[in-house]
Amino acid sequence: MRASDKIRYKINTATVTEKLIAINVLVFLFFGILNTVFSLFKISGFTAFYDWFVLPSDPAEFILKPWTIISYSFLHGGIWHLASNMLILYFSGIYFLNFFSPKRLLNYYFLGVIIGGLVFMLSYNLFPAFSGGKSYLVGASAGVMAVLIGVATQAPNMY
Numbered sequence: 001m002r003a004s005d006k007i008r009y010k011i012n013t014a015t016v017t018e019k020l021i022a023i024n025v026l027v028f029l030f031f032g033i034l035n036t037v038f039s040l041f042k043i044s045g046f047t048a049f050y051d052w053f054v055l056p057s058d059p060a061e062f063i064l065k066p067w068t069i070i071s072y073s074f075l076h077g078g079i080w081h082l083a084s085n086m087l088i089l090y091f092s093g094i095y096f097l098n099f100f101s102p103k104r105l106l107n108y109y110f111l112g113v114i115i116g117g118l119v120f121m122l123s124y125n126l127f128p129a130f131s132g133g134k135s136y137l138v139g140a141s142a143g144v145m146a147v148l149i150g151v152a153t154q155a156p157n158m159y
Contacts, residue, residue: 021090024074024140028074028075051136052065052068053074054068054071054138057121057124057133072138073113076138085139088144092144092147092151095151095155099151099155111146112147115142116143117137
């Protein structure tokens with residue numbers, strides 16, 4: 001069996017959790033490599049490019065970039081941020097798929113991402129402690145926690 005056949009087989013047999021993890025890791029590697037290339041060749045503009053995918057706290061900026069309500073969840077602040085999110089997603093995803101379908105896992109994940117992003121924007125614009133600043137959101141934590149909470153509410157006494 002050739003290596004390409006093994007990769008194709010793994011992609012076809014991977015669970016939805018493993019596919020989400022693979023997408024998150026590939027996006028992290030893509031932006032890391034892109035940042036490295038921009039730095040090595042002293043090209044400015046990586047931050048401007050990166051800003052097209054992070055979720056802004058400003059609703060006016062969000063209206064110009066509505067895809068950021070999903071795209072921010074595939075970006076991470078660092079290797080430990082990515083590793084901790086993907087580790088929790090992997091183990092909670094295994095349990096989640098014992099109780100629910102893969103389609104429901106995707107629903108929980110993306111609804112968690114969307115609601116987490118909306119709560120971020122609402123709280124950043126509602127509470128005076130955050131006023132006067134501009135901030136961006138990255139990370140899959142909201143989606144990962146939605147999957148974990150889904151498992152915890154289905155089987156609250158599980159060890």
